[in-house]
Amino acid sequence: MIGNRRQAGDERLTAAYTANATDLLTYFARRVEIPADAADLLGETFLIATRRSSRLPVDDEEARMWLFGIARNVLANAARGTARRHRFTAGLREHLATLPPEAPGDRALDVRAALDAIRADQAELVRLVLWDGFTVPQAAVILGITESTARGRYQRARTNLRTQLHDYQHEWSNT
Known part of the structure; x- marks a missing residue:
């Protein structure tokens, strides 16, 4: 009924x-x-x-x-x-x-490109920690993931970023 x-x-x-x-x-x-x-x-x-x-x-x-x-x-x-x-x-x-206008340098463009080249979930975690000043545990709460998942993801993101930035640095030195 x-x-x-x-x-x-x-x-x-x-x-x-x-x-x-x-x-x-x-x-x-x-x-x-x-x-x-x-x-x-x-x-x-x-x-x-x-x-x-x-x-x-x-x-x-x-x-x-x-x-x-x-x-x-x-x-x-x-x-x-x-x-x-x-x-x-x-x-x-x-x-x-x-504020005075700031033109991003080549390095800033490299960092943005490197962030765009890694997985989106890793990039957002890095942005929250490095750009927005949150700790990894705080970022985990914001993203709705466990702290251990965030820590592992953050470590993988750092490794991936390091690789990406090395590749960009290598590109610049060869031009």
Whole structure:
């Protein structure tokens, strides 16, 4: 009985979403600067609607208004989040504008190329430890892996980086 009721609710929500998705996408597209954001907001709207599906009105027009109400709240939350980010980063942008520009040297380019050449999971661990200042155990927590896995991965990454950097140094000396 409960399974049938839930299935019927899911079918009603799917039908309401299908009937209104294009209009909801247009609603978002007219209100955001980056068109791709409209799709993200539509996805968020459907996610919230799914969580609240027990409140979905039976009447098609009321269901449409309910979805648009959710969409309006999703859009407002996104706007508040954007405003917070801009307030937070304004000071950082001002500070960065006062720093002298730095052109990366050949060695910095070699390091970036070497990081790009090793496995992505190893490269991210190295970046967290060497660039962001985390310890290997802290990086393990961030990456969601065990400390022993992180330590082994970090050692392999260092070996792979050493090999890559040696290869780049050898290339430079032969040119």
